[in-house]
Amino acid sequence: MSTWLDAQTRWPDDATAQRPGNASSFHVTTNASAEPADDLRQASDLALVDAFLAGRREAFDVIVERHRRQVYLLCYRFAGNHEDASDLAQDVFVRAFRGLKTFKGQSSLATWLYRIGVNTSLNKAAVRRPVTEPIEPDRHVDMGAADPLEDIVRGENAAQMRAAIRQLPPKQRATLILRVYHELPHEEIARALGSSVGAVKANFFHALGNLRRLVKP
Amino acid sequence: MTPHFSPDDQTAALDGTLDADRLAHLSSCASCRDELARTRSILDAMRSDDVPEPSPLFWEHFSNRVRAATSAEAAAPSPRFGWRGWATMASALVAFVMVLIFRHLPAEPARLATPPQQIEAVASTVSPAESADTEPLAAVMQMASSLSSEDLRSVVSAAGEETLLVEDLSPAERAAFVRLLHAEMEKVQ
Numbered sequence: 129m130s131t132w133l134d135a136q137t138r139w140p141d142d143a144t145a146q147r148p149g150n151a152s153s154f155h156v157t158t159n160a161s162a163e164p165a166d167d168l169r170q171a172s173d174l175a176l177v178d179a180f181l182a183g184r185r186e187a188f189d190v191i192v193e194r195h196r197r198q199v200y201l202l203c204y205r206f207a208g209n210h211e212d213a214s215d216l217a218q219d220v221f222v223r224a225f226r227g228l229k230t231f232k233g234q235s236s237l238a239t240w241l242y243r244i245g246v247n248t249s250l251n252k253a254a255v256r257r258p259v260t261e262p263i264e265p266d267r268h269v270d271m272g273a274a275d276p277l278e279d280i281v282r283g284e285n286a287a288q289m290r291a292a293i294r295q296l297p298p299k300q301r302a303t304l305i306l307r308v309y310h311e312l313p314h315e316e317i318a319r320a321l322g323s324s325v326g327a328v329k330a331n332f333f334h335a336l337g338n339l340r341r342l343v344k345p
Numbered sequence: 346m347t348p349h350f351s352p353d354d355q356t357a358a359l360d361g362t363l364d365a366d367r368l369a370h371l372s373s374c375a376s377c378r379d380e381l382a383r384t385r386s387i388l389d390a391m392r393s394d395d396v397p398e399p400s401p402l403f404w405e406h407f408s409n410r411v412r413a414a415t416s417a418e419a420a421a422p423s424p425r426f427g428w429r430g431w432a433t434m435a436s437a438l439v440a441f442v443m444v445l446i447f448r449h450l451p452a453e454p455a456r457l458a459t460p461p462q463q464i465e466a467v468a469s470t471v472s473p474a475e476s477a478d479t480e481p482l483a484a485v486m487q488m489a490s491s492l493s494s495e496d497l498r499s500v501v502s503a504a505g506e507e508t509l510l511v512e513d514l515s516p517a518e519r520a521a522f523v524r525l526l527h528a529e530m531e532k533v534q
Contacts, residue, residue, distance in 0.1 A: 185419075192411050196404060204396045214403070218410050225415040286394040293391075308391050333352040339387050 164190045173237035181229060188228070192221050195238060198310065199245050205305045206249035208290060216252060220245045235319040242310070242320040246302045292342035300335035303328055350377045355384060434530055 164186040168179060171190070179187035196217065203216035223244050231240055293301060302321055306312045307328075314332070318325045347370040350358070357363045358371065358381055371377055 188415065189408065189412060192408050193404075196407055196411075200399070200407070201396050210397070210399065214399075214407060214410075218407070218414060221411045222414050222418060225411075225418060282393070285390060289390050289394055304391075308388060329353065329356050333356055336355075336384050336387055339391075340383060343387065343390070 164193075174233050177228060177231055177233070177237065188225060191224075191237070195241050196221070198238065199241055202242060202245045202305065202310065203249055205293075205309055206246075206301075208294070216245070216249055219252070220248050223248060235316075239312075239316055239320050242306065242312070243322070246306070246320060250298045250302065288343055289339075292339050295342060296335055296338055299323070299327075300331045300338065303331040304335040304339075307332055349374065350380065355381065359384065359388065437529065438526070 168176060168184070168187050168190045171179065171187075173191070173194070176187045176191050176194075180191070199220050200213055200217040203220065204210070204213035207213040207216055220241065224241060227244075231237070235243075293304065296304065299321065303317055306317045306320060307314075312320065314325050314328045317328045321328065323331075347366065350367070350371070354363065354367050354377075357367070363371070371381070
């Protein structure tokens with residue numbers, strides 16, 4: 129199965145591995161408002177990091193452009209509504225901006241962003257407004273659908289599922305979201321959550337068990 | 346009869362990585378098949394719940410928001426003790442130590458009598474807990490010891506009466522001196 133992570137250029141986990149496209153291949157510019165150049169748009173994630181650290185501010189714009197959708201989707205799964213998800217996603221990138229110099233390339237940039245996303249979402253969960261079911265255009269019953277009643281039932285089931293997921297312990301929730309919605313392998317989830325593969329598998333199993341209890345058939 | 350599915354088996358079955366033995370058990374065990382089917386139905390229900398896709402205009406707006414936030418971040422003064430803080434601290438230390446040494450100088454021009462080894466020996470008498478704090482001090486003293494008295498006179502404009510020299514301080518006085526410097530560093534931070 130092809131995932132977002134598969135689409136990113138990955139480098140060996142060995143931190144000492146040579147990075148191609150290092151900073152010396154980029155010129156330093158201070159023009160922050162310039163459109164990212166073609167060389168940046170085609171660069172790998174790690175080359176973008178190197179370019180940013182070498183002074184090319186617009187390299188970060190390309191990182192945002194490349195990863196914003198997945199980060200937003202992750203945050204949405206935690207927040208449950210568009211407004212909070214976009215605020216959380218913005219916060220993720222601001223934190224990434226601050227911490228990019230500490231990024232060692234031991235995991236992919238996507239995994240690193242997932243890690244920030246999970247931590248940001250979980251940390252802010254306590255101070256966010258109470259989660260309510262959003263009224264989104266996509267949630268409206270489509271009266272033109274073949275079976276509007278089925279549409280209603282599906283919507284109710286989805287709401288029940290989201291409520292159940294919100295009740296899971298944080299690690300189980302994060303594991304489930306990364307595994308089911310983002311299709312990350314267990315090893316990548318372990319890196320994103322800073323835990324072992326065994327712990328990820330156990331959390332995944334317990335999360336499913338808890339959902340089975342919480343979701344009425 | 347082989348044992349029922351363990352949590353690992355269930356996870357492997359969901360991942361499609363179940364080995365042949367366990368697959369054989371699954372085909373012969375209605376209980377495990379039922380368990381697996383219920384878990385799969387939960388996963389299917391989860392996957393059927395899509396996140397509403399934001400408008401295409403949202404993404405450009407989002408990027409602009411991030412750019413504005415990170416630009417403000419870059420423009421704000423660093424909350425950490427950066428190189429400017431260290432430069433200020435080092436300048437203050439140089440001036441402070443030079444004043445102390447200058448006051449102890451003999452009237453005739455001569456090289457400073459305190460060799461670097463002696464200064465290092467003084468620094469080494471400070472307790473290990475304080476050693477990290479006194480590293481900048483030792484470095485400044487090292488630099489100052491290599492200056493001639495004329496050099497020092499050119500830096501410090503007024504000579505005062507002989508009072509004390511850092512290496513003449515008792516261990517307790519040195520500790521107090523280090524604490525004073527530390528307090529000054531915190532003020533700078």
